[in-house]
Amino acid sequence: MTNIWLGLFSGIAFGFVIQRIGATDAHRMARSHLMLDADIPRFMLLTVALSAVGLFWLQAVGVGRVLPLPTSIIATGLAAVIFGIGWGLAGYCPGTIWAAAGEGRMDAIFALLGGLTGTALFAQLHETLIPILYEPTNMGQITLTDLFGNYGVAVAALVVGLGLCIWAIGKLWGSADHERVDLFARRTASKQAVDK
Amino acid sequence: MELQSRQRIPYWHWVPAAFALSGIVVFIFATFGPPASSSGFVSTLNGFFAWMAPEYAASKAHYRAIPGPGSWLFTFVLGMAIGGFIAGRTSKTIPMRDIPPIWQQRFGESRVKRYAATFFAGFLILFASRLAGGCTLGLFISGSTQLAISGLYFGVVIFAVAMLTTRLLYGKDAGKEDSQ
Numbered sequence: 187m188t189n190i191w192l193g194l195f196s197g198i199a200f201g202f203v204i205q206r207i208g209a210t211d212a213h214r215m216a217r218s219h220l221m222l223d224a225d226i227p228r229f230m231l232l233t234v235a236l237s238a239v240g241l242f243w244l245q246a247v248g249v250g251r252v253l254p255l256p257t258s259i260i261a262t263g264l265a266a267v268i269f270g271i272g273w274g275l276a277g278y279c280p281g282t283i284w285a286a287a288g289e290g291r292m293d294a295i296f297a298l299l300g301g302l303t304g305t306a307l308f309a310q311l312h313e314t315l316i317p318i319l320y321e322p323t324n325m326g327q328i329t330l331t332d333l334f335g336n337y338g339v340a341v342a343a344l345v346v347g348l349g350l351c352i353w354a355i356g357k358l359w360g361s362a363d364h365e366r367v368d369l370f371a372r373r374t375a376s377k378q379a380v381d382k
Numbered sequence: 383m384e385l386q387s388r389q390r391i392p393y394w395h396w397v398p399a400a401f402a403l404s405g406i407v408v409f410i411f412a413t414f415g416p417p418a419s420s421s422g423f424v425s426t427l428n429g430f431f432a433w434m435a436p437e438y439a440a441s442k443a444h445y446r447a448i449p450g451p452g453s454w455l456f457t458f459v460l461g462m463a464i465g466g467f468i469a470g471r472t473s474k475t476i477p478m479r480d481i482p483p484i485w486q487q488r489f490g491e492s493r494v495k496r497y498a499a500t501f502f503a504g505f506l507i508l509f510a511s512r513l514a515g516g517c518t519l520g521l522f523i524s525g526s527t528q529l530a531i532s533g534l535y536f537g538v539v540i541f542a543v544a545m546l547t548t549r550l551l552y553g554k555d556a557g558k559e560d561s562q
Contacts, residue, residue, distance in 0.1 A: 192413050193454035196406060197461020198468065200417075203403045205469035205476070208393040213482035219548035220556060225396040227541070230523070232400035233407065237527040240408035251415035254530035255515045262521075265514035266536045268506050270543025273518075274551060276503030277482060280517040281419035283504065284459045285466030292480035296497040300504025305423040307505075308512035309444035315513065316443075330529035340529050 201285040210286035212277030212293065219274060224359035228352050235348040242341045259323035261316075392475035407527060414454050416528065418520030420511035422459030424448040429456070444512070488552050 207229050208214040217223040244250040273279055278286060278297045286294035308315070330340035394402075410417040424444060429451035431439035439445045448455065470478055481496045489495055511517040514536055516525065522540065525533020 189414065189454040190452065190457045193457035194461040196410050197458040198465040199406045201462035201465020202469040203399060203406065205466050206394045207396065207399040208476065210466055211477070213484050216482060216484045216548055216552065219545045220552065225393065229396040229400050232397065233403045234523055234526045236400060236404035237407040237523070238529065240404060241411050241527050244408060244412055250411040252528050253416050254528040255521060255525055255532045257532035257535060262514050262532050262536055263539060265510040266539035267543050268510035270540040271547050272503040272506030272510065273540060274544040274547025276500045278500065280423065280507060280511055281462060281519045284419065284422065284462035288463030288466035289470035289478060291478065293496050293500040297500040297504035300501035301423050301508035302427060304505035304508035305512055306427055308509050309424065309427065309442050312442065312444040319513065328531045330531070344529060
């Protein structure tokens with residue numbers, strides 16, 4: 187019972203934040219993927235880095251539950267390719283679909299219906315596809331800790347890696363920040379004009 | 383003055399927004415476990431089939447693995463929709479539209495075309511998520527937070543393919559002139 191309320195509360199908070207950053211706006215997502223707006227990808231990567239540090243702390247004090255998903259070279263990779271095509275086409279992913287549908291965006295409501303159809307088809311084919319695509323190249327629940335040999339070192343490596351990606355995205359992508367600066371300059375300029 | 387209101391960035395800055403979202407993610411790890419949203423689709427269907435065709439739901443591994451609507455997984459996605467609704471109603475500046483302008487510019491104003499495309503895309507996204515076992519949240523964010531190779535691998539490929547798809551779809555020069 188508690189779980190139902192915790193889920194609802196977490197969902198409301200999550201949906202609110204992703205709407206405010208503009209992740210539920212397919213237009214902004216498309217601009218992110220066209221390398222014209224760096225905010226969403228940097229937001230996502232920084233969220234992962236901070237969450238990893240937070241989870242490290244939770245583990246240290248013995249709170250919470252973890253369950254890393256296994257890596258299947260073929261199934262995870264193939265799924266990512268299909269997912270990427272859909273993500274690029276719609277500008278929505280499974281989480282933003284719910285929030286954008288709640289917001290009242292009609293195209294997200296159709297994405298939600300398509301998503302239910304896709305889920306139903308996969309559930310129908312699960313017994314056929316998992317043994318063919320998933321199991322043969324299933325590497326198990328491997329993590330960076332297996333690679334680095336120490337949980338703390340692995341978290342640090344992830345944070346540094348993501349930090350570099352965030353820096354590179356800031357360099358390579360256009361950014362709304364520049365426009366913020368422009369806006370500030372313009373506002374100051376127009377204020378001075380009014381003062382005069 | 384007119385220029386100013388047109389140029390305003392209506393969104394939160396990405397740094398405080400990331401702190402807020404990671405706070406929520408860590409809260410979820412502490413109170414439930416790894417967050418997931420594509421599982422909410424399975425949970426919804428599980429509820430539907432348990433009501434319409436209980437024998438079918440009981441016979442499929444995918445529905446046996448994920449609980450029905452009386453679960454965290456379902457109330458979380460329901461909450462996402464409520465959160466999106468509240469955020470949308472309380473923001474006067476974030477634009478809300480049924481068809482993204484960048485799409486409209488490239489493919490015209492046909493609602494049927496856009497809705498058909500997002501239906502098909504939603505189909506692909508969820509089919510793929512269920513094959514991989516998670517989505518942007520359930521596999522990339524949640525998995526990478528736990529340092530899972532699956533999450534990082536999935537994340538790199540979805541970003542690369544989505545960027546390529548978007549480029550092929552809209553062309554090289556799309557969307558450059560506007561700020562939101």
